[in-house]
Amino acid sequence: MEIHRCRFVEYMPSAINALAFTTGTARPLVACGRANGDIEIWNPFSWHLEKRILGELNTSVESIIWVHKLSLTETDKIIYSTKDEQEKALKELANKSPRLFSGSANGLIIEWDTTKLKSKKFINSHGGAIWCMAVNHANTLLAIGCDDGGVRIFEITDDGLSLIKNYDRKEAKVTSIAWDKEDKYIVFGTSNSLIIKWDVEQGREILRITPDKNSRKETIVWAIQVLKDDTIISGDSLGYVCFWEGTFGTMKQKLGGHDADVLCLASNMDGTMVYSSGVDRKCVLYRIVPKPKSYGKDNSVNEKYWVKVGYSRHHMHDVKALAICEERGVNSVISGGVDTTMVFAPTLNFPKSKYYRVPYVPLKPMINMSKSKKLIMFRSNDHIKIWRLGKAMPPEPDQFKQKIPRLELVEPQKAILEIKLKGNNQLMASSISENGEWIAVSDVERIKLFKVLEDDDNPVHSNHLKVRKIKDFPQVTIDGRNVGANLLGFVPNGSKLVVAFMNSEIVVFGLEIDEEDDVYITVLERFDDYSTKPDCEPLTSLTISEDGKWLATGDLLNQIYVYNLETLKHHMTINQFSSIHTSLTFNPFEPILVITLTSNQFYLFDLQQKKLTDWSLKYSEKLPQNFLNLKDKIMGCSFNPSSDSMIVWGANYLCLIDFNKCKIKEGTDNNDELICARCSGQQSKPKFLKKQQSGEQEQKYEKIYTDTISFQLVNRYQTLMYLNFIKHNQLVVVERSFSSILENLPPSFYKAKYGT
Incomplete structure (x- = not known):
């Protein structure tokens, strides 16, 4: 087979500036704001990119926030006076989709339409560039920190945002902001070595904290968090994570877990774990523990203090955003930064937990x-x-x-x-x-x-x-x-x-x-067929058969329709699958549509018979488990004109599937599945696969020759952007290596160690 390995496509993803999880929603989502103005919406359960909203050229997303009102205000309680009316109103609020807001360096707050994938409303910040945003716990007020040193408070209404408070100061820009647990105060950090606590209702400053600063330049407070017990946590340009008492502003602890600026912080809902990261690429975990009796003579036994648990280094450049999702089935911390990739790591056993790097190429x-x-x-x-x-x-x-x-x-x-x-x-x-x-x-x-x-x-x-x-x-x-x-x-x-x-x-x-x-x-x-439905979602897939007769389309709700382009009529609707589809591909020789899913399953559908093919009925539910367990989702597939085989591919693998070798022994259960093995390039070399029988603790190895392997995994290529056959035994593979991405980035932080 002749393979065109193309590495001349100079695709360059954009840096990640902001991350945000939805809270309290039926289906959690992750919003990722990039430096080129794009916003991506991810499904954290399958880590599948659902939507991508394109920004304007020469703009950036500096901060991003989800807003989902889940409680009734005092005015709402007056309108809905009875208990039944209030319960009905709460259910209606919970069923509403969360709203997405972003702030950018051009001084605009943008509300995004996540269905039509475009901007919905523009609101002027009245203070220049927006460097940080925070929504209160009731999801009724939005606070922004601006370049002119001011803080603006907007009321979140059904029509948009309404400016209600303005803390105007001209000293230095506001670089971080957070609400307290009761939504009475705002704590924000500045670029001139200050942390200020501001009373929202009275509109006055009630506390001013001065972190340590270098004699040569001011300390920038890049990140702020406020815990349930009113503890204020700050991350600054000196590399310190400081814990402050929220009432009087006294420093409780100062931990130097970083070698350079701390750019982002994230904490869990209980306020028992805090993550920090920044320029040195470390993601550090801090946990609160009881203070031992021997720690001090005058200390109470019930007093607690913060300790550094450990750190991991998943990124190759500055980390600019952290977010935690504690939803069941996710329970991960996600990070992103200048190296353009998102990494999520389970919070359980962090930092030793296995992490997953989301592909940086477009899915x-x-x-x-x-x-x-x-x-x-x-x-x-x-x-x-x-x-x-x-x-x-x-x-x-x-x-x-x-x-x-x-x-x-x-x-x-x-x-x-x-x-x-x-x-x-x-x-x-x-x-x-x-x-x-x-x-x-x-x-x-x-x-x-x-x-x-x-x-x-x-x-x-x-x-x-x-x-x-x-x-x-x-x-x-x-x-x-x-x-x-x-x-x-x-x-x-x-x-x-x-x-x-x-x-x-x-x-x-x-x-x-x-x-x-x-x-x-x-x-x-x-x-x-799509646009007239009340729950209309954007189309994600469109493909046309090579004979020009068939058109297949699919949307985010997994509704797949097939049209006949010769008669210009709707041909059929394919039943929805349990997982979201990732691609649609026609067989170039037969009227068969291949549907790939986020579960890494795929189905072959016969358009003339309007049903699954015999192969798909027999094998689609019995695919090899090690193939289904691949983290990277299937991005597409292609048929080889020279053989009865198909290649399915993801960002970091391709898998050659030979339909003629797919055989399952009769009289066996699903534990004897199709054979999937990694291909080394030597077709005659046998494989040794682990076979563990039920009830047996020891793993047995079975000798398998490559001529019996139906699923051959290949990992010899760099990250794949595209794959397709152009003629008999001629394959085009477009690659983009991670090293080529890093070559176009500015130099990352490096601290020389003794003896190097």
Whole structure:
């Protein structure tokens, strides 16, 4: 098999500035705010990316917060006077979706529409850049710390935010902020060595704390937490985590667990555990313990103090955000920072617990391909770039003896087109037709269509391409605003363009070219199966079969519909699965749709028979357990035209599945499953698999040869961004190594040790 290993795609993820968990909701979510203005919403149970809201270019998310009101105010109790009315009102509040707010360096508080994936309201901070945000425990007031040194208090209403309090000071910017347990006070830290406690109701300063500072410069209080017992915890630029008495401001303890600035703090609900992290990449756990009798003569036996339990170092650069989720089934601390990756580690047995690094590549590939023209298109934030794949020399006889022969290039890959689009919005969807004649891109406001023109007489070996923008592409308007598409797809011959708009409406456009090379765009059909439902969620998947007959789409609620593009009618609805689907792929030779799930299961659906295939009925519920236990979710799959096999792939693995080798012994239970083993590249070398029988403590090893292995796992590649077959026994693999990401980051903190 000839493999094109492509490492020329210069994808660069953005740093993580803020993390936030929902609290008290039926389904916990994680919001991740990045330095390029993007917001990601993750499911913490399966660590699957559910939604991605694109920010504007040249903006950033400095802080992020969830708001979910779960209690009644005094005014609400007057409106709902009886106990039954109050219980009904509380249930309605609990069933409402949490609201998402973010603060940015441009001085705007933004409320986000998590269904339509766009901004909902903009509120001016009246104080410049917003560096920190905190919501009170009743979820009725929002406090922000601004660049001008002021603190603003906003009342959270159904219509948005209303400014009610303003603590105005011009000394230094507010870098951290937190509420006390009774929502009476706000504690905030500044960039000029101050911690201030402010009475919200009276609007006055009641306490001022001065941390230690260096003689050369002021100490910056980067992080603040307030515990249930009114203990104030601060993390500063000197690397100290300090514990302060909340009434008089006296220092109870000062722990120096860091070698550089402490940028973030997180504490559990009980106030018994505190995590800190920062520039030195350490994530340190502190726990409160009873003070022993021998600790001091005058101390009470019931007095407690804080100790450093230990630390872990999961990141390669500054850690800027920490968050704790104590929901059952999650119970983890999650961290993120400059190295662009999220890491979650179970709180049980921390710091020795096993952690999981969420892949830094997009879980929905940003790459499209034209197989016939050997073109690869990559979508960046503000531009698209197209390469033509290279050509290698045929392997020599001696190279077949090598484990993995490396072929010499006759023609290297060539960058033949780059389109930089105007506007302030990031690109969220793109597609290139199979014949390489059409390119479509979209942002949150509009769709742009381009006709590809060959620049040379020989189009196959053309070094450059030209494009012509098609003007007056039909747009969709909702509430007076243009909406773009979050998914695009061409039929292989380029005669139709399928658009999934952000309101979940699917429109099929016809593309025609006359003799004078004029393009005519017509609306062939509109499908509103998703958009007319009251619980409409954005579409996450769209795929078109290689014969151009079938269209399959899926949304976040796991509703998968199949349409016939020849008759332009709805064909069928596929029953919902227990897990959320991650990708939809058509078999290029048969009308079979492959559905992959977050549980790492996959199902093959026969579109003509409108049921699961015989293989899927027999094996989909009996997949190898070590394959199902893979942390990384399936991102896609591809079929090899030369054999009856399929490759499913995730960010850090690919798995070759040979349907002909899938056999389960008759008369056995599910413990004898399909065989899955890691491939070493030597097909004749046997494997030794652990087999532990029920009731037996000893593990037995069974000798298995590779010609009987139906699931072959391969981990020899760098992190995968895309994988697909282009022809018989020719595979394209697009890789992006973590080292290439780190090369583009500024130098990280380094402290030399003695003798080094």
